[in-house]
Amino acid sequence: GDSVTQMEGPVTLSEEAFLTINCTYTATGYPSLFWYVQYPGEGLQLLLKATKADDKGSNKGFEATYRKETTSFHLEKGSVQVSDSAVYFCALRNTGGFKTIFGAGTRLFVKA
């Protein structure tokens, strides 16, 4: 079945460091890929998405490129801030699919 694997956390970085959170997927067909962010005590928010191969999703300085050849959708940010501390979830939804498959989540701590 479809699945998403993302790097285990926690990831601890200093402010202004470069961030990469790895995400790979297994799916039949042509899934849409997403990154969600969950701040403490809140629900998930869509951070960015990509719906086809080679698309780049971007938002709030974060970006991720849909790589079909490596089945990956790694999240990157050039300079993290303390306010980026949260749990990040990679997810996929297959074409015509009703459900979204989430990765286990990666907790990010950013130190001032």
Place this chain on the structure above:
Amino acid sequence: DSGVTQTPKHLITATGQRVTLRCSPRSGDLSVYWYQQSLDQGLQFLIQYYNGEERAKGNILERFSAQQFPDLHSELNLSSLELGDSALYFCASSVGDTNYEQYFGPGTRLTVT
């Protein structure tokens, strides 16, 4: 604020009991999704309703049931509760039934003692 509301925010109950969680979708959204988030299982899709009809089922236990009412709010009923049912339960909504962005509510934290 996503526009999705969930009540109650916290719920503490005993094993064997039954609880009802409530979700109101964003205005105009026809689909409601329920998810369970626990430390050991991560975020698991439970069930989806679209305009009052069940659309998709995920890892939902037989002790759990849900429905969506004519005003589009949804309720998730959890019965014969076990310690392992302690988790955060999220509701999400979207405009359509497939391939639409989901907006998540703040969740209901259920603690079974």
